[in-house]
Amino acid sequence: MSEVRVLVGTRKGAFVLSSDAKRAQWDVSGPHFAGWEIYHLKGSPAEPNRLYASQSSSWFGQLIQRSDDGGKSWEPVGNQFAYDGATGTHQWYDGTPHPWEFARVWHLEPSPTDPDTVYAGVEDAALFRSGDAGRTWQELPGLRCHGSGSAWQPGAGGMCLHTILFDPTDSARIFIAISSAGAFRSDDAGKTWRPINRGLRSEQIPNPTAEVGHCVHRIAMHPARPHVLFMQKHWDVMRSDDAGESWREVSGNLPSDFGFPIDVHAHEPDTIYVVPIKSDSEHYPPDGKLRVYRSRSGGNEWEALTKGLPQRDCYVNVLRDAMAVDSLDACGVYFGTTGGQVYASADAGDSWAPIVRDLPPVLSVEVQTLP
Amino acid sequence: MIRVALPAHLRTLSHVTGEVQLEVPAPVTQRAVLDALEARYPMLKGTIRDHVTQRRRPFVRFFACREDVSHEPPDAPLPDAVATGSEPFVVLGAMAGG
Numbered sequence: 001m002s003e004v005r006v007l008v009g010t011r012k013g014a015f016v017l018s019s020d021a022k023r024a025q026w027d028v029s030g031p032h033f034a035g036w037e038i039y040h041l042k043g044s045p046a047e048p049n050r051l052y053a054s055q056s057s058s059w060f061g062q063l064i065q066r067s068d069d070g071g072k073s074w075e076p077v078g079n080q081f082a083y084d085g086a087t088g089t090h091q092w093y094d095g096t097p098h099p100w101e102f103a104r105v106w107h108l109e110p111s112p113t114d115p116d117t118v119y120a121g122v123e124d125a126a127l128f129r130s131g132d133a134g135r136t137w138q139e140l141p142g143l144r145c146h147g148s149g150s151a152w153q154p155g156a157g158g159m160c161l162h163t164i165l166f167d168p169t170d171s172a173r174i175f176i177a178i179s180s181a182g183a184f185r186s187d188d189a190g191k192t193w194r195p196i197n198r199g200l201r202s203e204q205i206p207n208p209t210a211e212v213g214h215c216v217h218r219i220a221m222h223p224a225r226p227h228v229l230f231m232q233k234h235w236d237v238m239r240s241d242d243a244g245e246s247w248r249e250v251s252g253n254l255p256s257d258f259g260f261p262i263d264v265h266a267h268e269p270d271t272i273y274v275v276p277i278k279s280d281s282e283h284y285p286p287d288g289k290l291r292v293y294r295s296r297s298g299g300n301e302w303e304a305l306t307k308g309l310p311q312r313d314c315y316v317n318v319l320r321d322a323m324a325v326d327s328l329d330a331c332g333v334y335f336g337t338t339g340g341q342v343y344a345s346a347d348a349g350d351s352w353a354p355i356v357r358d359l360p361p362v363l364s365v366e367v368q369t370l371p
Numbered sequence: 372m373i374r375v376a377l378p379a380h381l382r383t384l385s386h387v388t389g390e391v392q393l394e395v396p397a398p399v400t401q402r403a404v405l406d407a408l409e410a411r412y413p414m415l416k417g418t419i420r421d422h423v424t425q426r427r428r429p430f431v432r433f434f435a436c437r438e439d440v441s442h443e444p445p446d447a448p449l450p451d452a453v454a455t456g457s458e459p460f461v462v463l464g465a466m467a468g469g
Contacts, residue, residue: 034383035380036380057380058430058467059378059380059428059430059431059464059465059467060380060381060384060418060419060428060431060464061417061418061428062417063384063414063417063418076384076414079416079417079418079422080416080417080422080423082422082423
């Protein structure tokens with residue numbers, strides 16, 4: 001019988017939540033790395049018991065932890081993230097040049113095929129790769145050294161590379177996203193990159209349709225249809241049908257098109273999920289009602305999913321890496337909140353229940369469906 | 372033998388209970404102590420000082436004989452009481468939020 005393992009990163013440690021395929025009873029393990037910020041942890045699709053975790057603190061910096069037994073035990077591996085060559089400058093919040101400085105790893109994306117290969121998206125924005133199971137890390141400098149790099153600016157949370165997507169039909173194609181530079185694509189395994197932001201419109205920047213400078217919060221893809229991308233931007237939910245060459249807005253009837261996460265149903269490439277947030281300065285759900293919105297048409301027409309979610313006095317946020325789906329039938333959907341709840345739906349979003357409700361603020365949620 | 376007191380998070384990371392004892396050749400300096408510490412516990416590299424610049428991380432402090440020696444040059448000799456092991460070299464996480 002299949003099992004589900006939910007990997008939760010929080011402000012004060014990591015938690016591993018396990019259940020059988022019914023997804024009704026959960027075992028909670030943790031905190032792992034108690035007291036440290038765990039921005040993200042994720043398992044290798046090629047070897048599910050191989051997990052990588054990003055552990056950091058303002059005091060003691062960045063660590064990377066690796067597990068080979070599904071999170072029961074961990075080993076610190078390499079933590080040196082050195083930019084390749086001259087680091088140069090990007091723009092600071094006030095528009096002045098600011099040297100690139102490594103702050104932390106926001107997102108770890110293991111290779112779909114090789115458990116020893118893993119990519120790291122970092123702040124200040126850059127993409128690193130390890131081919132030796134995290135022992136050493138090398139930057140893919142073509143991204144940071146893209147001609148527009150000196151014009152990138154940080155978002156409120158820092159200039160983070162937070163999304164890494166591989167095209168399962170083309171091993172040379174990688175998509176990434178940076179707050180607030182925008183989305184980029186490589187068609188040569190990360191050597192060279194180009195911005196893919198045509199169609200995005202951001203009123204908060206001097207040229208709303210600029211090539212770079214858009215605060216992309218998250219991009220999602222269904223592996224069966226990798227040329228279709230869905231994006232939650234600072235404002236606006238967007239869709240591309242040509243691998244990012246162009247985007248169109250699909251916010252439709254959402255109560256707010258501000259938000260952070262976006263994800264796709266495991267078996268229905270046109271079924272997508274977002275969590276609307278009131279505004280960029282009011283990071284909580286509209287009307288104090290925590291609602292996931294689902295579109296079964298790839299955007300524009302959205303339905304509120306409320307059963308089991310608090311519908312009054314709820315003022316939590318759901319961060320960009322804090323939503324995931326399993327691959328069971330029916331598809332399970334999971335998200336974590338800044339209030340410490342992790343909600344799960346075993347019926348594709350029709351109904352919800354908290355797995356846990358009193359964790360530290362949740363930074364990331366990933367799901368593994370185990371045989 | 373040099374005694375080093377680590378903060379709780381770094382003791383957990385390095386699987387240490389209590390103080391660390393290190394052989395450090397003279398002259399006993401911050402740099403020599405930290406070099407010996409990282410050689411024994413490689414997982415501490417990057418947590419106390421930067422990998423490349425070797426500068427102390429901003430929220431880490433060094434105390435010796437109840438004095439804050441964080442801003443002393445890394446190659447300045449530490450007090451005799453630390454060099455002889457009668458007092459520990461203290462690595463501390465700064466008192467700051469969170």
